[in-house]
Amino acid sequence: MTIYSLYIYDRHCACVYYQDWHRTRRPKPAVEGGILNAVSRAVAPQAADTSAVNTSAYSSPRNTLSFDHRVCRSLDGPKSNALPFDEEAKLVYGVVLSLRNMVKKLSGRDEQFTSYRTSAYKLHLYETMSGYKFIMLSDPSTDGLRFILRQIYNGPFVDYVARNPLVSMDSREQGIDNDYFRASVDRLIRGLSVFT
Amino acid sequence: MAVFGLWVINKAGGLVYQRNFADGLAQLTSNEYLVLAGTLHGIHAITSRLSPIGSSSGAQVIEAESFKMTILLTATGTKFVLLTSLAETTAESVLQKVYEAYADAVMKNPFHTPEMPIRSDGFDSRINALIGTGQS
Numbered sequence: 001m002t003i004y005s006l007y008i009y010d011r012h013c014a015c016v017y018y019q020d021w022h023r024t025r026r027p028k029p030a031v032e033g034g035i036l037n038a039v040s041r042a043v044a045p046q047a048a049d050t051s052a053v054n055t056s057a058y059s060s061p062r063n064t065l066s067f068d069h070r071v072c073r074s075l076d077g078p079k080s081n082a083l084p085f086d087e088e089a090k091l092v093y094g095v096v097l098s099l100r101n102m103v104k105k106l107s108g109r110d111e112q113f114t115s116y117r118t119s120a121y122k123l124h125l126y127e128t129m130s131g132y133k134f135i136m137l138s139d140p141s142t143d144g145l146r147f148i149l150r151q152i153y154n155g156p157f158v159d160y161v162a163r164n165p166l167v168s169m170d171s172r173e174q175g176i177d178n179d180y181f182r183a184s185v186d187r188l189i190r191g192l193s194v195f196t
Numbered sequence: 197m198a199v200f201g202l203w204v205i206n207k208a209g210g211l212v213y214q215r216n217f218a219d220g221l222a223q224l225t226s227n228e229y230l231v232l233a234g235t236l237h238g239i240h241a242i243t244s245r246l247s248p249i250g251s252s253s254g255a256q257v258i259e260a261e262s263f264k265m266t267i268l269l270t271a272t273g274t275k276f277v278l279l280t281s282l283a284e285t286t287a288e289s290v291l292q293k294v295y296e297a298y299a300d301a302v303m304k305n306p307f308h309t310p311e312m313p314i315r316s317d318g319f320d321s322r323i324n325a326l327i328g329t330g331q332s
Binding site: 020083092094099102103105107108109113115116121137 | 221222223224228232235236238239242243244245246247248249250251252253254255256257258259260261262263279
């Protein structure tokens with residue numbers, strides 16, 4: 001029973017926050033310009049030109065370290081068709097949007113889809129009145145995590161994002177990553193009984 | 197505890213069989229069902245790519261607030277989708293029996309073209325015996 005990752009999207013359909021816990025397949029960093037700044041340091045795009053300068057100027061221990069790293073992972077390389085983070089974020093949003101429209105069409109009422117389960121993970125969605133979508137991926141045996149997502153919204157999000165004058169919430173160029181928010185979400189998730 | 201509908205989707209994403217049972221969902225035209233089946237086929241493919249831990253099947257259960265969809269993907273690429281109320285627990289076994297009925301009444305029918313819409317009285321009557329009116 002564990003929690004893999006959390007995505008937050010704003011009403012402009014952009015990913016504004018990402019955090020993960022137990023993913024075994026690391027997300028590849030996003031390409032430059034693919035995601036907004038301040039979404040997550042783990043998936044921020046690497047500056048391509050500075051790294052090229054580094055590999056030529058730096059000494060061999062640094063190079064062999066990265067080479068070893070690559071050799072160790074070469075067995076994984078061709079098999080892992082990991083997407084860059086910005087594409088993965090867009091896919092997640094696309095799946096959620098299409099499922100939402102389908103559920104609305106099928107039921108005829110203004111109904112929300114809450115979750116879906118595959119053999120390897122379960123995706124939970126909580127949408128707020130202001131258009132923010134909280135999406136959490138957990139393992140398949142977890143029950144509804146909507147309540148947890150609602151707690152994240154009521155607690156850390158309102159305290160450290162909505163009430164934070166330094167976080168520009170509705171901008172189109174900035175995410176909402178800040179240390180207090182990240183730490184309090186982490187504390188909340190790690191304190192759950194479903195998290196191991 | 198109600199069954200709202202059954203869809204059978206071929207491996208290209210086209211709807212080949214669609215039937216409603218109990219009331220509870222909106223009444224849609226057959227064109228809209230075709231579009232929804234195609235959308236579901238695409239979503240099923242994408243969900244297997246989003247897994248945080250390596251390979252995953254496609255979506256198996258999709259839950260909303262008043263109904264859920266259970267999807268059985270067979271080895272040949274055909275999808276059987278059952279729309280039921282949230283309390284229904286037997287959806288997966290019902291789908292297995294629907295698959296058996298499909299193999300018996302549809303695949304063994306020499307006049308049926310594979311991947312084409314199903315027009316078979318034998319299949320309809322087996323589904324009637326299995327699901328009935330959908331209310332229980």
